[in-house]
Amino acid sequence: DVKVTQSSRYLVKRTGEKVFLECVQDMDHENMFWYRQDPGLGLRLIYFSYDVKMKEKGDIPEGYSVSREKKERFSLILESASTNQTSMYLCAIGPNSNQPQHFGDGTRLSIL
């Protein structure tokens, strides 16, 4: 079974804090993705990585950065959290082919 583990299910932080969300996979897939999901807007791609130390901007990268130092781990960083970053954050993995992505269970992040 594919396993994508996100470090926290629920997280509450304050405005201005630096926030780290972690994602770990056990499938040795090249590609890893970070999405946010908001009611009525669906899943939107923030950043993705196709190899260690490589990253590409998705559709909504503003206010976020990422880090991939090891193949199995992909981190999403909120440099200075703001209330409009309150959302469900989903990590996904996928091989370098036309195969489906597989998702973790998400982190519900609240910024107060």
Place this chain on the structure above:
Amino acid sequence: EDQVTQSPEALRLQEGESSSLNCSYTVSGLRGLFWYRQDPGKGPEFLFTLYSAGEEKEKERLKATLTKKESFLHITAPKPEDSATYLCAVISGGYNKLIFGAGTRLAVHP
């Protein structure tokens, strides 16, 4: 611009009442269309992949079909445990980037 539109936004069915969910897409060169199921508070769970027009996939009460412009997810004799949000996505560009529709919230009542 690649785009995915799902309809209806929400669907309420009685147990045993069959229906279909629609996913219309606009993409330059379809390389794959995916259906996912998402339960509240969980990540999307992969259901099906479709690659070419005319292709069909089945799993229990679900059947996915694909044409050149849209995909349907047919639900036959649904049960309350089929209640979930169903998401459709297409591959866009390189590195297997996905474009998602907003989803259909399905509620099946006993």
